Amino acid sequence: MENVMILFNETSGKDKGRELAEQFVSYAKEHGQTDTHFLLEQVGPDCDSKKTVEKAQAEHIDTLIFIGGDGTINHNVADFKEELPHLKVGLLPGGTVNNMARVLGIPLKFEAAADIILGGATRKIDYGMINQKVIVSTMTIGILADTAARISQEEKQKYGKLIFVKNFFKLLAKKKRYHLEVTTENEQWRGKTQLVTVTMTNSVGGYTNFDDSASPDDGLFHLTILPKLNIFKLAFYLPKIILGKIYELPDIKYITAAEINIKSTSEKKVGTRVDGDPSEELPIQMKVVKHGLTVFVPKT
Numbered sequence: 001m002e003n004v005m006i007l008f009n010e011t012s013g014k015d016k017g018r019e020l021a022e023q024f025v026s027y028a029k030e031h032g033q034t035d036t037h038f039l040l041e042q043v044g045p046d047c048d049s050k051k052t053v054e055k056a057q058a059e060h061i062d063t064l065i066f067i068g069g070d071g072t073i074n075h076n077v078a079d080f081k082e083e084l085p086h087l088k089v090g091l092l093p094g095g096t097v098n099n100m101a102r103v104l105g106i107p108l109k110f111e112a113a114a115d116i117i118l119g120g121a122t123r124k125i126d127y128g129m130i131n132q133k134v135i136v137s138t139m140t141i142g143i144l145a146d147t148a149a150r151i152s153q154e155e156k157q158k159y160g161k162l163i164f165v166k167n168f169f170k171l172l173a174k175k176k177r178y179h180l181e182v183t184t185e186n187e188q189w190r191g192k193t194q195l196v197t198v199t200m201t202n203s204v205g206g207y208t209n210f211d212d213s214a215s216p217d218d219g220l221f222h223l224t225i226l227p228k229l230n231i232f233k234l235a236f237y238l239p240k241i242i243l244g245k246i247y248e249l250p251d252i253k254y255i256t257a258a259e260i261n262i263k264s265t266s267e268k269k270v271g272t273r274v275d276g277d278p279s280e281e282l283p284i285q286m287k288v289v290k291h292g293l294t295v296f297v298p299k300t
Helices: 017-030 049-058 070-080 099-103 110-119 143-149 153-159 161-172 231-236 238-242
Strands: 003-008 037-042 063-068 088-093 122-130 133-135 138-142 178-184 188-193 195-199 221-226 253-257 259-264 271-274 277-281 284-296
Touching: 003 017, 003 049, 017 037, 017 063, 017 110, 037 049, 049 070, 063 070, 070 099, 070 133, 088 099, 088 110, 110 284, 133 271, 133 277, 138 143, 138 178, 143 271, 178 195, 178 221, 178 253, 188 221, 253 259
Parallel strands: 003 037, 003 063, 063 088, 088 284
Antiparallel strands: 122 133, 122 284, 138 195, 138 271, 178 188, 178 259, 195 221, 221 253, 259 284, 271 277
């Protein structure tokens, strides 16, 4: 690392972004990075991302450090996607769920995560495009997306995962289903569903064994369609779910693909939730950018 830009967002990580950025600079210098040039940049809805990218180019930045959760990673990848082939990325987790960090074995504690970046080992992983936007971890349609949409950032920070569970069961009782058509390069599915989840890793909602067949560098989306949620059946299938073999459940349609198109065949307005934030409305086109991101990871 010669020229490092640390990107922080004061609206994520319980508003400690700048503090963590400054803490990392001090920690890195204490651990041998005395000749490294560090540049701190705030990102977020009130910042000009184009100017941030231009500054990185002018300063010959070779390393980006993202402070925050999956939503922050998503926005930073979107801003820098044209520059990513020439950059390395370090993650300092600061969000509520931190799917990406968990998948890559990056500790949630600051010093342990900083040591990963300073250790220098890297891994090429995938990200994806959903229409003109980025996905790095998870996209949901249906009850999970509707659940998350009803939760404010303040509630997420205050109650954590419990608020998701509470709202999930409230919506489950309403039994709403969507009429969708899903097309990939290999097959097509059409029908009614309560839940669609597309993952790029084995983790959903911080649970890192959701799908043991998925990895962050396999070049595939892993799509799970659950036509109807039945709590009693889910309880019966719990052993397979715990083992990460959700694709073996008989009531689930499971598809892997590098490209996916999804549209509504009935409802006029169906939204999606991508990496924890509201995203594109249907119809959507999704495509994997294989090995498009080089991330610092544990040496083992």
